[in-house]
Amino acid sequence: xxxxxxxxxxxxxxxxxxxxxxxxxxxxxxxxxxxxxxxxxxxxxxxxxxxxxxxxxxxxxxxxxxxxxxxxxxxxxxxxxxxxxxxxxxxxxxxxxxxxxxxxxxxxxxxxxxxxxxxxxxxxxxxxxxxxxxxxxxxxxxxxxxxxxxxxxxxxxxxxxxxxxxxxxxxxxxxxxxxxxxxxxxxxxxxxxxxxxxxxxxxxxxxxxxxxxxxxxxxxxxxxxxxxxxxxxxxxxxxxxxxxxxxxxxxxxxxxxxxxxxxxxxxxxxxxxxxxxxxxxxxxxxxxxxxxxxxxxxxxxxxxxxxxxxxxxxxxxxxxxxxxxxxxxxxxxxxxxxx
Numbered sequence: 298x299x300x301x302x303x304x305x306x307x308x309x310x311x312x313x314x315x316x317x318x319x320x321x322x323x324x325x326x327x328x329x330x331x332x333x334x335x336x337x338x339x340x341x342x343x344x345x346x347x348x349x350x351x352x353x354x355x356x357x358x359x360x361x362x363x364x365x366x367x368x369x370x371x372x373x374x375x376x377x378x379x380x381x382x383x384x385x386x387x388x389x390x391x392x393x394x395x396x397x398x399x400x401x402x403x404x405x406x407x408x409x410x411x412x413x414x415x416x417x418x419x420x421x422x423x424x425x426x427x428x429x430x431x432x433x434x435x436x437x438x439x440x441x442x443x444x445x446x447x448x449x450x451x452x453x454x455x456x457x458x459x460x461x462x463x464x465x466x467x468x469x470x471x472x473x474x475x476x477x478x479x480x481x482x483x484x485x486x487x488x489x490x491x492x493x494x495x496x497x498x499x500x501x502x503x504x505x506x507x508x509x510x511x512x513x514x515x516x517x518x519x520x521x522x523x524x525x526x527x528x529x530x531x532x533x534x535x536x537x538x539x540x541x542x543x544x545x546x547x548x549x550x551x552x553x554x555x556x557x558x559x560x561x562x563x564x565x566x567x568x569x570x571x572x573x574x575x576x577x578x579x580x581x582x583x584x585x586x587x588x589x590x591x592x593x594x595x596x597x598x599x600x601x602x603x604x605x606x607x608x609x610x611x612x613x614x615x616x617x618x619x620x621x622x623x624x625x626x627x628x629x630x631x632x633x634x635x636x
Contacts, residue, residue: 300370300626301626302325302326302327302622302623302626302627303326303327303328304370305327305328305370305371305372305622305626306327306328306329306330306348306349306369306370306371306372307319307322307327307328307329307330307371307372307374307619307622308329308330308331308332308351308366308371308372308373308374308393309331309332309373309374309375309376310331310332310333310356310359310376310378310379310382311331311332311333311334311337311338311341312337312356312376312377312378312382313376313377313378313590313592314376314377314590314591314592314594314595314614314615315331315341315376316341316344316595316598317590317594317595317598317613317614317615317616318374318376318590318615318618318619319331319344319346319347319615320344320346320598320613320615320616321598321613321614321615321616321617321618321619321620322374322615322616322618322619323346323347323348324346324611324616324619325616325619325620325622325623326623327619327622327623328348328349329346329347329348329349330347330348330349330350330351330366330371331347331349331350331351332351332352332353332356332359332362333350333351333352333353334352334353334354334355334356335352335354338350338352351365351366355382356378356382356383357382357383357387359382359383359387359391360387360390363391363392363393366393367392367393371393371394372393372394372395372396372622372635373391373393373394373395373396374396374590374615374618375388375395375396375397375589375590376589376590376592377587377589377590377591377592379589380402380405380406380589385402385403385406388402389402394631394635394636395635395636396567396618396621396622396634396635396636397566397567397588397589397634397636398560398561398563398564398565398566398636399636400560400561400563401556401560401564401565401588402588403560404556404559404560404588405586405587405588405589408439408469408470408471409471411585411586412425412471414552414555414556414559414586415552415583415586417555417558417559418548418551418552418554418555419551420548420551420552420581420583421580421581421582421583422473422582422583422584423473423474423475423476423574423582423584424473424474425471425472425473425474426472426473426474427472431455432452432454432455432458432472433454433455434454434474434475435451435452435453435454435474435475436451436452436458436472436473436474436475437449437450437451437472437473437474437475438450438451438452438458438461438462438465438470438471438472439470439471439473439585440469440470450465451475452472458472473584476574476576476582476584477574477576478574478575478576478577478582479501479574479575480501480502480572480573480574481499481501481535481537481573481574481575481581482499482500482501482502482532482570482571482572482573482591482593483496483499483537483545483548483549483570483571483572483573484496484497484498484499484500484568484569484570484591484593484594484597484614485497485549485568485569485570485571486567486568486569486614486617486618486621487549487553487565487566487567487569488566488621489563489566489633489634490621490624490625490628490630490633490634494546494549494550494553495604495607495617496542496545496546496549496603497568497594497597497601497603497604497612497613497614497617498534498593498594498596498597498601498603498604498614499534499535499536499537499601499603500532500533500534500535500593500594500596501532501533501535501593502529502531502532502593503529503530503531503532503533504528504529504530529592532592532593532595532596533596534596534597534601536602538579540579541575541579541581544581545571545581548571548581548583549569549571552565552569552571552586553565553566563633565588566634567589567590567618567621567634568589568590568591568594568614568617568618569586569587569588569589570586570587570591570593571583571586572584572585572586572587590614590615590618594613594614594615597613597614598611598613598615599611599613600612600613604617621634622634
């Protein structure tokens with residue numbers, strides 16, 4: 298029997314970018330389902346585009362409700378909370394069909410493997426400091442995994458690094474040069490069905506308290522005993538200088554092609570984000586890659602200036618995922634995009 302997309306349900310965890318994902322699925326004609334903790338259910342029940350609610354005591358306990366969902370035509374859409382709460386092992390152990398390539402998780406979650414990927418794709422990256430290297434410039438220390446900017450700190454030299462790392466609770470981390478420039482987050486979508494890269498939107502993050510400290514004169518900053526924090530609390534839209542767009546696309550294309558060589562033939566597909574710094578000489582430095590939908594795309598539920606260049610209708614990253622699944626069902630190519 299030939300299945301229609303209306304016979305499938307799109308599901309996700311009630312966090313991060315769930316509203317955008319399920320609104321997009323609803324707009325594409327899918328039934329929608331949210332898996333939520335009890336404290337968040339009243340919030341999500343406000344929205345009519347969510348058809349079904351499944352309660353779980355904690356996201357880390359997802360396996361306790363998965364069995365109830367297995368015998369249905371459900372497709373899970375991962376986002377940052379899947380990484381944060383289920384972890385790499387938990388994601389790989391999911392049995393419900395999952396949009397995306399789980400093998401990418403190995404490369405996204407390990408900072409050193411991720412850096413190797415970026416370098417093989419010939420992308421500019423900040424200098425990395427390893428064991429035994431003398432830190433002679435400001436650096437940022439990042440823990441592994443997705444945690445919305447938590448688990449980061451800045452050190453100004455070798456002495457400052459030794460002092461701060463002694464009380465750092467994270468066991469796995471990477472030390473990179475702190476590049477001075479404008480932070481730009483480029484949201485892309487790669488389709489394995491038509492083999493095209495699409496720039497969906499661009500944002501900047503608002504991070505506390507580092508952004509607040511930056512608004513104070515230096516004399517005040519020096520007298521406030523606050524350690525800079527990079528925890529993300531919000532995002533703002535950004536339009537990139539048009540002359541920089543060709544390089545943005547080229548970086549994404551090199552990244553995807555490289556993934557198909559070093560990960561597997563499918564490589565990276567679906568939504569992903571290149572987190573970059575642009576220096577005064579208009580040079581991109583890629584500081585990180587997120588291999589899934591990112592929260593900055595929540596700004597663009599009705600589309601962005603960039604998605605409008607591709608689509609003559611509102612197209613968020615969440616809806617673009619649903620559109621890809623819909624096309625795959627129609628063309629009997631679901632196996633290309635699901636795990």
